[in-house]
Amino acid sequence: MAEPVQFxxxxxxxxxxxxxxxxxALGLDVVDGGDGWLLSRVRYRDDLIGNPAxxxxxxxxxxTLIDQTSGAAAVFSSLPPEGVATLDLRIDHLRVAEAGxxxxxxxxxxxxxxxxxxxxxxxxxxxxxxxxxxxxxxxMRTGKPLIRPERNRE
Amino acid sequence: xxxxxxxIANARRDGDYAGAMDLFxxxxxxxxxxxxxxxxxxFRLPFSERNIGNPVMPALHGGVIxxxxxxxxxxxxxxxxxxxxxxxxxxxxxxxxxxxxPEQTYAVCKVVRQGQRVxxxxxxxxxxxxKQVIATARGHFLLSxxxxxxxxxxxx
Numbered sequence: 001m002a003e004p005v006q007f008x009x010x011x012x013x014x015x016x017x018x019x020x021x022x023x024x025a026l027g028l029d030v031v032d033g034g035d036g037w038l039l040s041r042v043r044y045r046d047d048l049i050g051n052p053a054x055x056x057x058x059x060x061x062x063x064t065l066i067d068q069t070s071g072a073a074a075v076f077s078s079l080p081p082e083g084v085a086t087l088d089l090r091i092d093h094l095r096v097a098e099a100g101x102x103x104x105x106x107x108x109x110x111x112x113x114x115x116x117x118x119x120x121x122x123x124x125x126x127x128x129x130x131x132x133x134x135x136x137x138x139x140m141r142t143g144k145p146l147i148r149p150e151r152n153r154e
Numbered sequence: 155x156x157x158x159x160x161x162i163a164n165a166r167r168d169g170d171y172a173g174a175m176d177l178f179x180x181x182x183x184x185x186x187x188x189x190x191x192x193x194x195x196x197f198r199l200p201f202s203e204r205n206i207g208n209p210v211m212p213a214l215h216g217g218v219i220x221x222x223x224x225x226x227x228x229x230x231x232x233x234x235x236x237x238x239x240x241x242x243x244x245x246x247x248x249x250x251x252x253x254x255x256p257e258q259t260y261a262v263c264k265v266v267r268q269g270q271r272v273x274x275x276x277x278x279x280x281x282x283x284x285k286q287v288i289a290t291a292r293g294h295f296l297l298s299x300x301x302x303x304x305x306x307x308x309x310x
Contacts, residue, residue: 022215025183025204049179050225051240053158058180059243060221067217068207086216090247 007079009033013040013072016081016146023068026061036077036109040069043102055099059091059133065105066091066121066135073107074117074139075146083142084117091135097125103132115141158240162232174233181225184218188229195233197226197261206256214254223248223261223277223291230263231273237297244272246293254288257281271298 013030017023017040026048031039042048042057042065050058067089074084097103106128107121116138123133158177165174171189175181184205188197199205199222207215224246231241259281267274277291 019209020215021204021206021209022218023207047179047183050181052177052179053240058178058221058225059246060180060184060217060224063220063224063246063248064215064217067220068215071216085253086248086250088247088249089216089220090245092245093243096242 009035009038009076012081013038013076016072016075017068020068022064026064028065028068030072031104033072033076036073036112037107038069038072038076039104039106040065040072041102041104044100049099054096056096057099057103059093062093062103062105062123062133063089063091065103066107066123066133067137069105070107070109070119070121070135070137071139073109073119073121074112074141077109077112077117078141080145083144083146084139085142087116087138087140089135089137091133093133094131097132101125104128112141117141158232159235159238163235166233166235175229178225180221181229184222184225186222186225188226188233194262195230197222197229197263199259199261201257201259208253211253212256214256214259216248216250216254219250219254219259219279219289220246220248220291222259223279223289224293226261227263227275227277227291227293227295230275231265231295231297234265236265236268236273237295239298241273241295241297244294244296246291248289248291250289252286252288255281259288260284266292268297271296273297 010033013033075081105123111118121135205218261279279289
């Protein structure tokens with residue numbers, strides 16, 4: 001199969017993120033992306049603290065980061081990208097990330113069927129081999145293209 | 155490290171639900187509130203534009219619904235003084251049943267099983283009609299700090 005036009009996954013991912021009000025409120029960024037995978041990031045912020053004694057980010061911030069990054073990996077597993085809805089999401093919290101550092105999430109959609117996308121995600125601070133959290137999730141494909149061709153504002 | 159427990163105990167004595175929630179910056183960020191209604195702790199997430207995840211539908215962000223349930227579980231354990239420290243989530247599993255409409259969302263928690271160190275909590279979330287559950291979750295929470303996810307010898 002020829003691939004005539006290069007699809008800019010990182011840019012499309014960032015545009016996807018920037019249209020989601022809660023993503024903007026949290027300040028989620030796309031770092032990189034490709035066919036069925038996405039790498040994103042949330043910066044440390046005082047108003048996202050979950051443990052006032054230690055200053056650690058709330059685990060719920062990770063939930064949103066992982067949900068959205070996994071969803072985007074599912075969205076960008078087909079061209080044109082297609083809308084998805086989260087069916088379920090399980091997160092294992094392996095260790096706490098130190099306060100003050102950004103957290104990254106790397107999600108990959110490892111299986112796409114006619115109706116379902118299966119996604120794995122790893123969240124880490126600096127070292128992907130030392131994850132803060134891992135997750136598995138599944139998404140239902142809506143069957144509707146997500147991005148209308150080139151009338152997108154930047 | 156017992157200060158959070160003391161602060162919660164004081165808030166509980168004074169019925170200061172808002173003060174208890176204010177201890178957690180991220181709960182304030184989402185706008186979570188709670189109170190005791192008919193003998194159960196009822197958590198509320200008032201609608202806010204910035205909690206939207208799908209602006210086209212529109213629908214609440216699935217991560218917000220998950221985080222709301224997660225924090226409800228933590229606060230439920232704290233309020234009932236079932237933990238000497240702030241409960242720490244070990245794992246959390248969410249089933250999304252319906253989209254979250256742009257309106258107030260509610261949650262209640264049930265401690266399914268509580269051991270000395272770990273509690274299993276289930277959470278149910280709905281909007282205008284309680285029987286129409288939009289998401290359920292279950293998770294495990296560490297109640298003691300001594301073995302706070304520190305690798306054991308020979309088990310790195």
